[in-house]
Amino acid sequence: MPGGWTISTAWMRMPGxxxxxxxASFLGAWLVMMLAMMLPPxxxxxxxxxxxxxxxxxxxxxxxxxxxxxxxFLVWALFGMAAxxxxxxxxxxxxxxxxxxxxxxxxxxxxxxxxxxxxCTSWKAHHLACxxxxxxxxxxxxxxxxxxxxxxxxxxxxxxxxCAGLMAILLVIGVMDLRVMxxxxxxxxAERLAPAGARMARAIGxxxxxxxxxxxxxxxxLG
Numbered sequence: 343m344p345g346g347w348t349i350s351t352a353w354m355r356m357p358g359x360x361x362x363x364x365x366a367s368f369l370g371a372w373l374v375m376m377l378a379m380m381l382p383p384x385x386x387x388x389x390x391x392x393x394x395x396x397x398x399x400x401x402x403x404x405x406x407x408x409x410x411x412x413x414x415f416l417v418w419a420l421f422g423m424a425a426x427x428x429x430x431x432x433x434x435x436x437x438x439x440x441x442x443x444x445x446x447x448x449x450x451x452x453x454x455x456x457x458x459x460x461x462c463t464s465w466k467a468h469h470l471a472c473x474x475x476x477x478x479x480x481x482x483x484x485x486x487x488x489x490x491x492x493x494x495x496x497x498x499x500x501x502x503x504x505c506a507g508l509m510a511i512l513l514v515i516g517v518m519d520l521r522v523m524x525x526x527x528x529x530x531x532a533e534r535l536a537p538a539g540a541r542m543a544r545a546i547g548x549x550x551x552x553x554x555x556x557x558x559x560x561x562x563x564l565g
Contacts, residue, residue: 413494455554461547
């Protein structure tokens with residue numbers, strides 16, 4: 343059964359585990375997943391950043407670029423911890439309430455539907471444009487560590503907001519499912535790297551909305 347139809351063990355504490363250990367394991371797996379998913383679209387952005395700081399006369403453009411990348415993934419680590427807290431809290435409630443647990447399939451379909459709809463909003467288009475165009479070609483940026491760190495944080499926030507719908511789908515369908523991860527990775531790369539990124543994002547959203555409708559219908563016993 344797809345991950346969205348069951349409660350994933352990623353949100354559960356196994357016998358003998360402590361919650362700090364569970365959180366550390368989740369965060370480690372989350373960061374590895376984010377590295378695999380986000381590096382393909384991030385590399386061109388970091389390359390443009392390196393060119394921008396080198397144009398300003400930076401002596402160590404590689405170091406500043408690495409610092410910006412570290413700040414970017416710090417933001418994703420914070421998003422991951424937020425997802426862990428929300429996920430474990432919801433699972434704890436669902437495990438105690440049998441009636442609520444039975445709504446998990448329907449809720450998963452609704453989240454997929456909302457995530458797909460989010461792909462088609464102007465909010466999504468704004469953050470996608472910030473991810474695709476930062477920094478602008480020919481831009482010259484100050485070559486200091488503070489600017490590099492802030493640039494990475496800003497890029498990470500825009501990227502996190504841009505991917506909110508797709509990440510929500512990943513979390514409810516199968517956060518540790520390699521097939522779902524691969525599909526989301528392709529979707530993220532396509533909307534970031536394709537010439538018509540906004541159009542690609544909307545097309546992905548339409549597919550996700552259709553998937554959400556099918557999941558809801560199946561949960562309702564109509565499929």
